[in-house]
Amino acid sequence: MDSRTVALIRTTFKAVAAEEGGPERLARSFYAILFSEYPQVRDFFPAAMDSQRDRLVKAIGYALDRLEEPNKLLPFLAQLGRDHRKYGVQAEHYVAVATSLKTAMRRFAGTEMWTDEVERAWDEGLTVISETMMGAAEKEVTPAVWSGRVLENRLVLRNLAIVRLQLDQPMQYAAGQYMSVQIPSRPRMWRYLSPAVPANANGEIEFHVRGVLGGWVSPAIVGQTQVGDQWLIGSPLGGLGVPRNTKRKMLMVGCGTGIAPLRAQLMQMALRRTNPKVHLFVGGHHPCDLYDLETLSKLAMANRWLTVTPVSESDENPWWHYEAGEVERIWPGLEPRMTGQIGKVVASYGPWADRDVQIVGSPSMVQTTKFRLMASGTQTKNIRHDPLF
Ligand SMILES: Cc1cc2nc3c(=O)[nH]c(=O)nc-3n(C[C@H](O)[C@H](O)[C@H](O)COP(=O)(O)OP(=O)(O)OC[C@H]3O[C@@H](n4cnc5c(N)ncnc54)[C@H](O)[C@@H]3O)c2cc1C
Ligand code: HEM
Structure with a gap:
């Protein structure tokens, strides 16, 4: 053209x-x-x-x-x-x-x-x-749609669930991709979700879902998903994924459930013999929002190429979390938790000019972090994120 x-x-x-x-x-x-x-x-x-x-x-x-x-x-x-x-x-x-x-x-x-x-x-x-x-x-020769039977719906925060499903047949997707999902109680309301595990021959898949206040679909997933529910899942989408080049160092920044596609990639990388150095910053509003530190701790302990820095915007947990009696745990293998706006914290560790960068989170978080990184010398062409719609 x-x-x-x-x-x-x-x-x-x-x-x-x-x-x-x-x-x-x-x-x-x-x-x-x-x-x-x-x-x-x-x-x-x-x-x-x-x-x-x-x-x-x-x-x-x-x-x-x-x-x-x-x-x-x-x-x-x-x-x-x-x-x-x-x-x-x-x-x-x-x-x-x-x-x-x-x-x-x-x-x-x-x-x-x-x-x-x-x-x-x-x-x-x-x-x-x-x-x-x-x-x-x-x-295309793969199915137009997969069916997934819910095996488990585990509430890890008041408004965040980890849902595991068994697909009717395995799906080939790259760790880091996302797909569009439809739940039985919300017909025709497809929403994007990112698997938190790499594709596997058993057809098991896991999603991390945050219930968005006033949302049509996510609160129904978090609050109403039952074992045995059948979900529909579309073909894989998105360009994030483990780079073939094992020499170029990586920077990953994920907020909230944005950790899911990054975690899937780290799990995939853990199966390779050699990997570049990866620094992952995982963010949330409150310390308790960092719901997946246990998995990240295991990954960091087993893989010397991986550094994980938790970041929360606030140093305090919300009142409902104190009531639940939770005490902040120190996870082995992780860097100390930092407090502040994630883009600012990540940029303060820079310059990241030599890194292949991936950012995952809400559109505003992606844009702010990208801006901060660009301002501190990272080239746009080195920054990857999904389309913001
Ligand atoms: C590439 C991609 C991957 C995604 N992966 C995941 C994932 O793994 N897990 C996950 O939980 N979600 C993920 N999402 C978000 C998800 O697709 C839905 O947009 C989200 O769950 C809200 O859907 P809803 O039907 O509940 O809200 P809707 O009914 O669609 O929206 C209700 C209102 O909430 C606002 N809103 C929508 N999303 C958000 C948000 N995140 N924060 C604040 N306000 C919001 C809308 O603008 C609207 O005003 C992803 C989105 C994209 C684009
Ligand atoms: C012309 C090129 C088109 C582009 C670039 C495009 C792109 C998109 C995108 C990105 C979405 C958002 C989520 C999703 O993928 O489900 C979407 C939704 C959708 N598209 Fe398309 N689409 C196109 C054509 C069509 C056509 C021809 C149809 C059939 C009539 C169609 C039907 C739909 C429907 C039903 C939705 C869901 C809307 C909603 O949830 O509100 N699209 N499209």
């Missing part, structure tokens, strides 16, 4: 995104057009479209922004296409989505900005996206 075409798409998309409430209004308008012009696609989507309604539109924006980086974009789209098999999406649905997005964009842009050339550029961009997704889906 030539650079003028890319520039035209980017300029029109950015013009909409820059408006007050632009992306949200674009998403609303896109869905209104999609559901009225193509009512047959309504059933793919959840009944309530109030939360996460802009994920699809954000993903298309993310893809359009990377049309000039095919080596990053095409694998991302191929993964999404394979994952979208879980919805039963067909070619005509891609036409519906592309046409609706274009119509919504045209309305926003107005006749002055939306020239014939802009229209052609959008056609070209959306065709690349749709064809890459459809092509990957067609070629």
Whole structure:
């Protein structure tokens, strides 16, 4: 795709995104057009479209922004296409989505900005996206969806559960990837979760889930998951993973359940003969939020290449944790716990200029940490994280 075409798409998309409430209004308008012009696609989507309604539109924006980086974009789209098999999406649905997005964009842009050339550029961009997704889906031979039976739901904090499942068949995923999951009580509300263990031939999988206040799905997982429940799990997604290069040192930063994909990678690395030095910073609001230190202590004790520094924003635990009578434990093999904002703490240990960096956590945590690291000399190209939607 030539650079003028890319520039035209980017300029029109950015013009909409820059408006007050632009992306949200674009998403609303896109869905209104999609559901009225193509009512047959309504059933793919959840009944309530109030939360996460802009994920699809954000993903298309993310893809359009990377049309000039095919080596990053095409694998991302191929993964999404394979994952979208879980919805039963067909070619005509891609036409519906592309046409609706274009119509919504045209309305926003107005006749002055939306020239014939802009229209052609959008056609070209959306065709690349749709064809890459459809092509990957067609070629794929793995199941469109896996079924997982819950073996255990263990509450490790008041609002955080470790859920272990048995898949109906093993899934090949790279440690560090995530997948989209649907629980029986929340039909069509797929949410991303990251396995905390590497793929294994027995098809066992483990997720760490924090119940988000007011959330549709996560509180139901934490509070209502029963042994025997059947979950649906889509194809693996994401570009994090154990690097092949065993010489380049690594820095991992994970907050809350963000530790899960990092832990899976460390477990995978522990099976290799040689590994680079890895420094992991694991963060949480309170000391008690660092729920997985026991596993990290075992990993650090067994693997000399690994250094683990726990970090909490506050030095105190919340009142409900004191009531539970817990005393902070000192875990062997771990560095002393630091107190402070995680990005600041990590940057203070720098410079990390020579490291391959991975950051996992909430979008705001990822962005702040990335900013801190860049400010202290880490190059953007060395920092990896999942797309923030
Ligand atoms: C790549 C990726 C991997 C993920 N892996 C995990 C994982 O391993 N474990 C895990 O527990 N979660 C993980 N998440 C988050 C998860 O996918 C859901 O977004 C989260 O559980 C909230 O879903 P919900 O249905 O409960 O909330 P929703 O009903 O979707 O949202 C309700 C409200 O809460 C807000 N909200 C959503 N998420 C958060 C949050 N984290 N903190 C504060 N407010 C929030 C929303 O903006 C909205 O206003 C991951 C997300 C991504 C993008
Ligand atoms: C054009 C390219 C498309 C891109 C880049 C894209 C991307 C995404 C992304 C990233 C999500 C968020 C979570 C997830 O993966 O489940 C999503 C959700 C979804 N997509 Fe797509 N998608 C595309 C096309 C389609 C098509 C053609 C359909 C079928 C009509 C579709 C149906 C859905 C549905 C039903 C959801 C769930 C929405 C929700 O939970 O609110 N997508 N899409």
